[in-house]
Each structure stands twice: as C-alpha cells, then as structure tokens.
Amino acid sequence: MSDVSRHAQDLERPDAAPPGPTAALELRGVAFAYPDGHQALFGVDLIVRQGERVAVLGPNGAGKTTLLLHLNGILGQAAGSNAVGTVHVGGVEVSKATLGEVRRRVGLVFQDPDDQLFMPTVRDDVAFGPTNLGLRGAELEARVDEALDAVGMRALGDRPPHHLSFGQRRRVAVSTVLAMHCDVLVLDEPSSNLDPASRRELLDVLSALPVTVVVVTHDLPFALELCERSVVLDAGSVVHDAHTLEILQDPGLLARHRLELPVGFDPAAVVPRGRARPSPSIP
Amino acid sequence: MGAGHAHGASRSVSDGLYLPGDTPLHRLPAEVKLVGLLAFVITVVATSREQAWAFGVYGLLLLGLVALTRLRPGTVLRRMVIEVPFLVFAVLLPFVALGERVDVLGLQLSVDGLLGGFNILAKGTLGVLAAILLSATTTPRDLIVGLQRLRVPALFVTILSFMVRYLDVVVDDMRRMALARAARGFEARHLGHVPVVAKAAGALFIRSYERGERVHLAMVSRGFTGTMPQLSAPVPTSRQWALVSLAWMVVASVAVTAAVAGDRTAWLVMAG
Numbered sequence: 001m002s003d004v005s006r007h008a009q010d011l012e013r014p015d016a017a018p019p020g021p022t023a024a025l026e027l028r029g030v031a032f033a034y035p036d037g038h039q040a041l042f043g044v045d046l047i048v049r050q051g052e053r054v055a056v057l058g059p060n061g062a063g064k065t066t067l068l069l070h071l072n073g074i075l076g077q078a079a080g081s082n083a084v085g086t087v088h089v090g091g092v093e094v095s096k097a098t099l100g101e102v103r104r105r106v107g108l109v110f111q112d113p114d115d116q117l118f119m120p121t122v123r124d125d126v127a128f129g130p131t132n133l134g135l136r137g138a139e140l141e142a143r144v145d146e147a148l149d150a151v152g153m154r155a156l157g158d159r160p161p162h163h164l165s166f167g168q169r170r171r172v173a174v175s176t177v178l179a180m181h182c183d184v185l186v187l188d189e190p191s192s193n194l195d196p197a198s199r200r201e202l203l204d205v206l207s208a209l210p211v212t213v214v215v216v217t218h219d220l221p222f223a224l225e226l227c228e229r230s231v232v233l234d235a236g237s238v239v240h241d242a243h244t245l246e247i248l249q250d251p252g253l254l255a256r257h258r259l260e261l262p263v264g265f266d267p268a269a270v271v272p273r274g275r276a277r278p279s280p281s282i283p
Numbered sequence: 284m285g286a287g288h289a290h291g292a293s294r295s296v297s298d299g300l301y302l303p304g305d306t307p308l309h310r311l312p313a314e315v316k317l318v319g320l321l322a323f324v325i326t327v328v329a330t331s332r333e334q335a336w337a338f339g340v341y342g343l344l345l346l347g348l349v350a351l352t353r354l355r356p357g358t359v360l361r362r363m364v365i366e367v368p369f370l371v372f373a374v375l376l377p378f379v380a381l382g383e384r385v386d387v388l389g390l391q392l393s394v395d396g397l398l399g400g401f402n403i404l405a406k407g408t409l410g411v412l413a414a415i416l417l418s419a420t421t422t423p424r425d426l427i428v429g430l431q432r433l434r435v436p437a438l439f440v441t442i443l444s445f446m447v448r449y450l451d452v453v454v455d456d457m458r459r460m461a462l463a464r465a466a467r468g469f470e471a472r473h474l475g476h477v478p479v480v481a482k483a484a485g486a487l488f489i490r491s492y493e494r495g496e497r498v499h500l501a502m503v504s505r506g507f508t509g510t511m512p513q514l515s516a517p518v519p520t521s522r523q524w525a526l527v528s529l530a531w532m533v534v535a536s537v538a539v540t541a542a543v544a545g546d547r548t549a550w551l552v553m554a555g
Contacts, residue, residue, distance in 0.1 A: 100506060103504055110500070115500075118445065118448055118498050118502065127512065127515075128502075128505055132507060132512070160424070163295075177504075
C-alpha cells in the first residue's frame, strides 16, 4: 500500500499542476453534441504528460470513443462541428491548419483491426501512413521494417491481413500507427476479442513502446497491468482521475460507474509493467 | 467483429485464382502480363474465322505456356467450365442461323452458323485459356499494382483493391448471418421466404456501408488526403518487355499469314 500512496503523490493532478508546453495531450473544456442532439461530452479536462500511460475507463455510452476521436481532430474544432473546448497535442492546438501534424503525432488504433487494415498486404498497410507523410524508397522500407519489428510481425509482412489471426491483426494495427513515428498511441478497446495468449502478447508489445499511451478499455486488469494512471469517464465527464490501483481498490467507485473486476481478482497481486526504456528501434 | 475468423494460411475468396509457383510467367510483373494478354486477345479476335489452322497455332502456343507454368491440366479444364454458357450459344448457331445450308450427318446446318459457332468457340476458348494463365500466375495484389502502373483510373483501382481486401470480411458477415437464421430454424424453401433473405441482404449492405465509414476514419487518421499510395513491386526490366513483344510478334505473324492466305483464297474464288 505504501507503494500505492507514493505513486498517488507522484501523480500530478490537472488542477494541481498547470501543464508545461510539453504535455503530450491537453484537453480543456471539450464538449461535444452529435448532430442528432445527443450530448456525448460535457466539458472534459484532461492532461496526459509525455511518456505517461493512461487508461480511460467507463461504461458503454460514457463517451469514450467520442473523446478518442477528438484527439486527432476527427471530431471537434478541426472538423468544424459544433464543438466546444480545445485540444493540444504536444503544445500544438488541434485545428484545420494543424491536422496533418496532429495526425502524425497521435496514432489512433481502432477497435476492429479489419477497419484499420485496408491494404492488400501487411507491408502495404504499414507503409500507408509513412507514404502519406512523403516517405519513399529505402527510407520507407526501413520505417516499415522498424514498425513491424516493434510488434514482432516482420516475418508476416507479405501476408494479406485476412490470413492473420485476430491477435496478429491487432498487433499489425498498432504497427501501422507506429510507422508514422507517433508520439501518442491511442487505442480503443485493445484487448477486446483477444484470447488470453494474444492479450498477453499485446501487453508485452505495448509496455515495451517508449511512447505516451492512452487506452480506452473495459478490461480493468489490462488497464492495471499497463497503465499507472486511470481516468474514469461517465456520462460525458471525467469523474475520477487517480492511480489505477487506487481506483480498482475502491468497490464503491467501481459500482457507481458500472465498472467490474473479474470475480476473485485481487488488484494488489498484480505487478504493473515497468516503464519502457527508449529502445534504438523506435526513436 | 471477426473473433472467429483466424484463417491461418488457408485459401479464401480474395486470394483469387492465384496458384503459387516460381516459373517465368509467375515472375513476370503483372503489367507486362496484362499488356501481353490484351495484345494476344485483340490479335486473336482480328484473325479471320476461315483460317482454322491459325487458331490451332494460337492454341499450341498457349498450351506451351500452360506447360511452362506447370499448371495441372485438370485445374485448367475445371477453370474453363466458366466458358460453357457461351459454348451453348456457339452450338446452337449452326441450327438457327440463316443462309446457305450444308448437309452434316443428315442435318441441314447453316454454313454461316457453322463458321460463326466455330468463331465463338475458338476465340472464346483462347481468351479464357489466356485469362486462366494470367489469374493463376498473378496475385490479386500484383494485378492491382499492374493496373495502377498502366494508368487505369485511380478510383477504379481503389474500388478493386477494397473489393479484394473486404470480400472475405463481407462473405464472413454473410455466412454468420445465414448461420444465425439457420440456428433459429429458418430455411429458404419457397418464394414466400424471399423477404427474409432480402432483409438480410439489406442488413449486410448497411453493415458494409458502416464499415466503409469506419475504414475511412482509419484512413483519414493516417493522413489520407484522397490519393492511394502507389504499391511497390519489382519494375519490369526491358528484357521482360522485349520477351513479351517477341511473343506477340510470333502471334501477330500468324495473324498476318492468315490474313494474306484469306485474301488469296478470296481472290482465287473471285477469279474462278
């Protein structure tokens, strides 16, 4: 427990410490209503520091995916919709003018890898992003190799995506955004539909990446293992922001927001994955 | 979601008709094969139907290529079944066509119809055989690269490439829906069941449309601005182009000889 409280003290709360220009992500008063009038977000404030791994927890319909789509400007000010609030990525405000740079910095991994992988082969797909950034030839090949190596999938580069297992496809989906040298990796329900072995392999891959990670998930043990910090989103607002272990050990908080641990699961017994050391493969 | 469709390395719909191999025809870049196929088909179609021997020579040339690619004769024959509906028409033609009649085994057949039927049979079979050679030695991806390089309109190539990628996903969706219907006791037995199947087709369309929207989001998230990247593949060497040109010249010389022979026959007929 002493370990937990120490982490909790380390954790800078958004209201306690105003961010420097180096915050990986900074959301201020982000509110959003869909065209049909459904209000999905009510003024979300969130700061994610460089290198941090943060889980966004919350029940279905809490606005988690809507929030993710604000992080690279698919929704929000840049989309010209009826959005309120600002999003900064590494100090750059998300707007129409900065969309290209923002989408390079923020790598969004969608829930269904079949949506993410749309090119004929794995290599073609990983090359899609860097090609849009203007890379060609040997530089492009090197970038693709490096991104595939980071998820351990280089050997299957010439396969069509439909010849891969679901877990392999999800790892390739992660590598498609790593290839853009993103600073922030954002994943929507990364552990859904994975068998336990694929789930662990994905954890291995993600915990070894030296980038900022934001994960939207229902899988509380997954969040605990990967992320030191969690944010609880419910009904379009951030209702709690603390150390993941602290949240998972608060049964009242979990019950209020329809979050549930697997039966018999003891959060205190889990050894969280350490921070990744910057590896030479992904600068 | 496709949690259950980990195929491993098994074949699936979007693998097309490709049969892996390492023969000269397999190694030839797709655009060279596409140009060669087109030139061959045009030359065959332009050959006069009266010169039956020319089609025999074309056929032998193609059979040589089949042997070169080590395709099994059984596979080739099975794939040629696609031609059957056209053959039915070719067989009917001698009976229904008008004009001069000739007596064959006691049947009064039209000369024009016989020639017309032979024309369809010969040119159709040669075209199908050539297309089988292309599809068996070229992956769908390489075909897309070839079409891109031949400057086929980008929109067309993009649609084709998405079809190749998502055919399996949609077919899987369709199978799961059919399974879900069957699991609840549905069996399409008479026309009254058409609305059920039609509704399923509608649902499939909506699912695919929504997937299209999600795919577009994923593309935009990775910097897509409207043009698909040119896929990488080995660029044909001038030797490969020369080889195909040479092969076409053989075919063309057969066609020219046939045309000259046809002219002479016509001249002799007129003179006689």
